[in-house]
Amino acid sequence: MSTTAPGLNGQQNNEDHSPESGAKNLSLSSQTIHADDFLNKAQDVAPPLHVSTTFRYSDNPSELKQWKDLDPNIPYDGHIYSRHTAPTTTRFEAILSTILKGQTLTYASGLSAFHALLVFLNPRQISIGGGYHGCHGVIDVHQKLTGVKKIPLDCPAEDLNPGDVIHIETPINPYGTATNLAKFAEKAHSRGAYLTVDATFGPPPLQDPFEWGADIVMHSGTKYIGGHSDMLCGILAVNPVHVKEKWFEQLAKERLVLGNVMGNMEGWLGIRSVRTLEVRVKKQAESVGRLVRWLDSAVRPERYEGKPEATEEERELMSKVLLKVEHASLQEEDIKDGWLLKQMPNGFGPVFSIVLKEVEFAKRLPSKLHLFHHATSLGGVESLIEWRAMTDPSVDTKLLRVSVGIEGWEDLKADILDGFKALVAEA
Numbered sequence: 001m002s003t004t005a006p007g008l009n010g011q012q013n014n015e016d017h018s019p020e021s022g023a024k025n026l027s028l029s030s031q032t033i034h035a036d037d038f039l040n041k042a043q044d045v046a047p048p049l050h051v052s053t054t055f056r057y058s059d060n061p062s063e064l065k066q067w068k069d070l071d072p073n074i075p076y077d078g079h080i081y082s083r084h085t086a087p088t089t090t091r092f093e094a095i096l097s098t099i100l101k102g103q104t105l106t107y108a109s110g111l112s113a114f115h116a117l118l119v120f121l122n123p124r125q126i127s128i129g130g131g132y133h134g135c136h137g138v139i140d141v142h143q144k145l146t147g148v149k150k151i152p153l154d155c156p157a158e159d160l161n162p163g164d165v166i167h168i169e170t171p172i173n174p175y176g177t178a179t180n181l182a183k184f185a186e187k188a189h190s191r192g193a194y195l196t197v198d199a200t201f202g203p204p205p206l207q208d209p210f211e212w213g214a215d216i217v218m219h220s221g222t223k224y225i226g227g228h229s230d231m232l233c234g235i236l237a238v239n240p241v242h243v244k245e246k247w248f249e250q251l252a253k254e255r256l257v258l259g260n261v262m263g264n265m266e267g268w269l270g271i272r273s274v275r276t277l278e279v280r281v282k283k284q285a286e287s288v289g290r291l292v293r294w295l296d297s298a299v300r301p302e303r304y305e306g307k308p309e310a311t312e313e314e315r316e317l318m319s320k321v322l323l324k325v326e327h328a329s330l331q332e333e334d335i336k337d338g339w340l341l342k343q344m345p346n347g348f349g350p351v352f353s354i355v356l357k358e359v360e361f362a363k364r365l366p367s368k369l370h371l372f373h374h375a376t377s378l379g380g381v382e383s384l385i386e387w388r389a390m391t392d393p394s395v396d397t398k399l400l401r402v403s404v405g406i407e408g409w410e411d412l413k414a415d416i417l418d419g420f421k422a423l424v425a426e427a
Helices: 019-025 027-036 088-097 110-121 131-145 181-189 247-258 263-275 277-299 312-316 332-339 340-342 361-367 409-426
Strands: 103-107 125-128 150-151 165-169 195-198 215-220 233-240 322-326 351-356 386-387 398-405
Touching: 088 103, 088 110, 088 263, 103 110, 103 247, 110 131, 110 195, 110 233, 110 247, 125 131, 125 263, 150 263, 150 312, 150 332, 165 181, 165 263, 181 340, 195 361, 247 277, 247 312, 263 312, 277 312, 277 351, 277 409, 312 409, 332 340, 351 361, 361 386, 361 398
Parallel strands: 125 150, 125 165, 165 195, 195 215
Antiparallel strands: 103 233, 215 233, 322 351, 351 398, 386 398
């Protein structure tokens, strides 16, 4: 399957002469900083914030065009009304289209993007497993409207029909474990169905779902794309193989009438944030790898061939509190099989979960920590921990979701250890 990135003019890169196409050969961090250079209209180094909702037409009558004559593939050619396109969000989308390797639209939130995805594909069946409970809530709304039927993720391929959807979140919320995308892409496409992927927990540079056959990739840009816990954003990127079918154009038309666009301020924050995406995510993923090995070695020292990351004293302490750690880096069989290292070659994601031995431990641990905020959401520069039962009724009540920020991992380790010590002392 082709993975070449499209320009905003709807062409694949091997035929792409759009203004932003020169960024395609740059590194990821260079793309996040320069993919929108062609949209610089002033001398500002930092992108200006445009807050207008409406834009003047040309004073030259010969330049005026009817709506039907506008080119939907060149939103930077002129703006009319911000429910359609706006300078700031268009600039943000130009960067995203380059780094996600597919034409990209932004939405008011991750769930509004998922809603737009279902409106567009309008499946009769959606094959889905666990994952974010909010997406299941959106499907419930669509069941009321369209009668769409949920079927298990591990259903036989024969249960799928043309136009159905397999929807996978990988890594999955709240565990941080990963799913084999190539396997499910083959299953979907063998039946004329589509694979849609929520890649929120695995942003660039960690994985590229288009490489493994995804038809549409979704992100809650609120998380790692935003990265500072201060903006709501949803993202849909379309695989370039669907350029001739005009999927992007149809999604854009439907966004215009659904009205689920993101605000100008959020678009500006998105540009600000995505500039540092790679450096943030790489540091976060590295820190999680270290913390997960340390925690896991306390409960499964035999896995570490006599060289556990945790000291004997730490293991004795943590074994009184900690029951289990979950993260893609601990999927031993999948790593041996090879697909996981190919799918996520640059790290396994900056979110993991821990299960404690008692519900009371899970409720109390966040209040014992000083560097972790007890809050929902994830992906920000600050570390968060959440007793997940507060927002997700489907999970183990002893589970805590951990989102690691850009603090020093040694400091986070010391904070967690102090928290465990406090729990043991109280017990």
